Amino acid sequence: MHDPNQNHLLAALLDTEFHRLSPHLQSVPLRLGDVLCESGATLEYVYFPTTAIISLHYLLENGGSSEIAGVGNEGMLGVSLFMGGGTTPSRAVIQTGGHGYRLPVRILMEEFNRSGPVMRLLLRYTQALLTQMAQTAVCNRHHTVEQQLCRWLLLTLDRLGAGELTMTQELISNMLGVRREGVTEAAGRLQGRGYISYRRGHITVIDRAGLEVDVCECYDVVKKEFGRLLSDVRHRQPGDLPKRAA
Missing domain, CATH: 1.10.10.10 (Winged helix-like DNA-binding domain superfamily/Winged helix DNA-binding domain)
Structure with a gap:
């Protein structure tokens, strides 16, 4: 069974924000090798993996590539959109096939621009993602x-x-x-x-x-930073959907 709460960011949303986004969440298969976004392209959707892993690659002029970060059920693909970039400099390809949810960019930006809990949650996730990118560069x-x-x-x-x-x-x-x-x-x-x-x-x-x-x-370093930034976030469990107000 697929459930948006399998993604940690979606599970961390407050009930009010989750109810605003959930009608627009689309369940999608993410197949091994599928390319979700090429370098320099504009995303139409942001992706929240649940059982799949997305690999972010930087491509060189000679055709070589290297992973700069991975995105699994702890995060999302598309942080460049609300950071003001509009496009992403990396190529996003499915590293491990599975499942996930996509959300139209317009809906995410409307919620982000409310400057409420969703914005704060996504900015904290972005800091953890940047830590992963920096540590990957050091490690390599x-x-x-x-x-x-x-x-x-x-x-x-x-x-x-x-x-x-x-x-x-x-x-x-x-x-x-x-x-x-x-x-x-x-x-x-x-x-x-x-x-x-x-x-x-x-x-x-x-x-x-x-x-x-x-x-x-x-x-x-990467594991502790994700834990530090998101340790106080309340998570709904899969199957535990919030009740709508009467």
């Missing part, structure tokens, strides 16, 4: 491919809540912006330690604690 520059892979796996697990991922090494290399051979070697070392099992595009995490030991500090 200073840490090993193995540490980057641990970080990426743990963030993906946090968003999915499951221990099995459908992901090819080629796709992971595109996410991290490194050669496929480097991912193969790093994954082989993690598998040799018994942390993961990799077979035909499927990664099964066997020992999460092992990944947490070997990951760099970047994972904790």
Whole structure:
């Protein structure tokens, strides 16, 4: 069953704001590899993933790319709109297929411009997202491919809540912006330690604690910032829709 409250931002809305937005929320499948937005394009909808993960990529002139951030059930795609940019400099592609909800940009901007709880919630989320982007840049520059892979796996697990991922090494290399051979070697070392099992595009995490030991500090920085900024937000649980006033 799909429920908008599976997305943490939608679940954090006060009942009044949720009732204004919910009639406009559209349930949509988000399929692996689908491109939601190209770099420089104008979004017609913002997206709130529930069981899918959206990857934000920066594309180089030579065709290379690297992930600058991921968006799962903790957030949304489209922060550039209410930050005044109008367009996004990154390419948004579905990293992990699943489900989500989309909302017309006009509806979100009307709510944001009320300068109420929705605006404050989205700005706090944006700060956490910027922290993730900055930490990703630091990690890609200073840490090993193995540490980057641990970080990426743990963030993906946090968003999915499951221990099995459908992901090819080629796709992971595109996410991290490194050669496929480097991912193969790093994954082989993690598998040799018994942390993961990799077979035909499927990664099964066997020992999460092992990944947490070997990951760099970047994972904790991102996780703690999201927790710090959104820790006091009340969340409705899936299936727990607010009652309308009589």
